Amino acid sequence: MDRETRVTVDDHRALRLWLRLLTCSQLIERHVRSRLRGRFGTTLPRFDLLSQLERHPAGLKMNELSRLLMVTGGNVTGIVDQLVKEGLVERLDDESDRRAWRVRLTRAGDKAFAEMARAHEDWVAELLAGVPRRDSDALMQLLARLKQATLEKS
Amino acid sequence: MDRETRVTVDDHRALRLWLRLLTCSQLIERHVRSRLRGRFGTTLPRFDLLSQLERHPAGLKMNELSRLLMVTGGNVTGIVDQLVKEGLVERLDDESDRRAWRVRLTRAGDKAFAEMARAHEDWVAELLAGVPRRDSDALMQLLARLKQATLEKS
């Protein structure tokens, strides 16, 4: 196999890996979305945002949320607006920077999230129940390396 | 470790796997989206639809596209409408079913897609260049099994 053919083959390999990754991701995502809607009348983005806030009890600035969720700032604005309206989240003035907010879970938000998180975890565990532990350990490692390699190129 | 604790640990394992999968998928997806927009002024959904049509030169019905792309029918309607307007795709009457269309690439669509596909493959290959062949082979296999296990639960 000459050099050019090899390049092409490797290109295909990368492409097929990406497509398969996407398929797996979408399969799980659709499942979770559908259940979040059906059981809690909410959406994945809202859930993800609450989830980040739950991990950071002191609150997060809008741009920190934006970075963690890997979405644009405008998007975060919209979702936070909704969650504030629903009483799950509050915007506090940032003491040290008058441009910024500190967004935090309200008590109601914390409670609502806890219930959703439990269910969410169950759904995912059930969906992936057929994946043997050996596979999932291996996947965690390989995906960590893939993530690292990708980040270095981004 | 008693049974209940084990369940919880496995739940966390599944959850963490799903989150990592999602992160990897999003990293690549954002990269590709941004380049499709920048270089070709198009979007990933449009590209995916063209890609399916390219694999099926005889054309596909709307519901086949819907199934292959894992999106709803209404969504496919919208994207096909756009691609028709742009002249990349054509809707032909299905001979055997007057409710259905047969959607096909036009010559212009075929040409445009070929160029995008080449670039797309290069982007992905470059982004994943740091993933050793051994890793990517292993990932392909493991993800195939994960996909299978997930499909059986859906």
Added chain:
DNA sequence: CCTGAATAGCTCAAGCCTAAAGTATCTGCC
């Protein structure tokens, strides 16, 4: 102190996506 660049956040238009409801057609069964 001032001023220009950087940063935090918001708004807007446009496109993606879904679920639900609606129309047209097909198919199987009597």
Added chain:
DNA sequence: GGCAGATACTTTAGGCTTGAGCTATTCAGG
């Protein structure tokens, strides 16, 4: 043939997401 249910597709309302452009604030150098 005719009718009931299934199927193919479209439409609509509502939410997500982006990129671009906007204001207000901060910060660093002169």
